[in-house]
Amino acid sequence: MSLSARRSLPLLMLACGLLLALVCLASLLWGAGDVGPAQALAVLAGGGTDEARFVVGExxxxxxxxxxxxxMALGCAGALMQTLARNPLAEPGLLGVSAGSSFAVTLALLSGASAATLAVHVAQAGALGGCLLVLSAARLQGVGNDPIRLVLAGATLSGLLLALTSLLLMFDQRTADEIRFWITGSVAGRDLDYLLRILPSLLLALVLTLLIVRPLAALALGERVARGLGHKPGRIRLLAVIVVALLVGSATAVAGPIVFVGLVVPxxxxxxxxxxxxxTLWLCLPLGPTIVIGADTLSRxxxxxxxxxxxxxxxxIGAPVLLAVVRGRRLTTL
Known part of the structure; x- marks a missing residue:
């Protein structure tokens, strides 16, 4: 990496950070409740009515x-998954990872759990199963080296899991009513208790990411290069899969399956x-929330x-990016 390239990363981070700050401000100014931008600004300045403070703060x-x-979780998970599969189309929503998480959540709800108190590890276990299935497909001859065939394999897995999810919901109206809004993906109505439940998983994912980011960079150059530098490709892949499952499972447990973020952000x-x-991972930290919060603000x-x-x-938002990747020259493996 050249010296100029190293210097440009802090500038990129600063620009993306400023953009994220603007998007967060917009999210606080517009949205739920009969509180306009002027009233929201008054709250941010330390004033405002009790109602306005509740709407803006709570x-x-x-x-x-x-x-x-x-x-952050979905953006970083997408970047890791694309590096792991050496495929620019690898994305948790496209390849069945989010669908696996949703299927596990549905099974838990059918067993008597509540969406409000759902254990995060249930969604993470489903994400791990989906991730292992799609990466196993990626190692099949001819699939892993062809981005289109890998996406087709992932779409098949997603379709199967979503069909099974729909079938299960037909037998339990309570679960169907409870999961209907969640399964479309939303951050509405979520409070800080949701974040506290996923915090341990996110901290573990952070630690594991710090351990594997350099080996992953070496693995992107080929297994022989990685082994020559003293890394163990099998162990790297396993840890990366665990990190993706932790990130996607945590995000899905909180907000439901939100597709295309893991494709657009990387x-x-x-x-x-x-x-x-x-x-890439550094930039995914501000870009991921910018996409999610910006889209959420627009949705209101x-x-x-x-x-x-x-x-x-x-x-x-993500569908045009997918088409751009498919039509462009970015289909070569990463």
Whole structure:
């Protein structure tokens, strides 16, 4: 990495950080409750009525923090998964990881659990199962080296799991009513208790990421290079899969399956900073929340006074990016 490239990363981080701050401000100014931007600004300045403080702090503030964490988790999970599969189309929502998490959550709800008190490890176990299945498919001859075939394999897995989920919901109306809004993906109505439940998993994911980020960069150059530098590719892949499951499972447990964030965020990060996973992950930290919180804010404004599900809007944003990747020259393995 050149000296100029190293210097450019802090500038990119600063620019992305400023953009994230603006998006967070917009999320606090517009949204749930009869509190306009002027009243919200008064609250942020230390004034405002009790009602305005409740709306901005308890409703919009908590929602913004949840979007911040979910965006970071999904953005970093997408970058890790694409590096692991050496495929620019690898994304938790496209490859069945989110569907596996949703299927596990549905099974837990059918067993008597509640969406409000759902254990995070249930969603993470489903994400881990989905991740292992799709990466096993990626190692099949001809699939892992072809981005389109890998996405088709992931789409098949997602379709199967979603069909099974729908089938299970037919037998339990209570679960169907409880999961209907959650399964479209949303950060609405989430409070800080949700973040406290996933905090241990996120901290573990952070520690594991710090341990594997350099070996992953070496593995991207090939297994022989990684072994030559003293790394063990099998162990690296296993730890990376665990990190992806922790991140995607945590995000899905809180906000439901939100698709395309793990595709869009690394796509933008690589365009700005290059393919090195160490640089990509840094940029995913502010870019992921920017996409999620920005989409969530738009979802409140487009259909006001109601709102669109967040998962629907991220799909509308991500679909053109998917087409751009498919049509462009970025289909070569990473």
């Amino acid at each position: 409703l919009r503030g908590a929602r913004t923090l949840v979007g911040l964490v979910v965006g 796509f933008i990060a690589r365009a700005l900073a290059g393919p090195d996973i160490r640089r 404004l487009i259909a006001a006074p109601t709102e669109l599900p967040l998962g629907v809007l991220t799909a509308l």
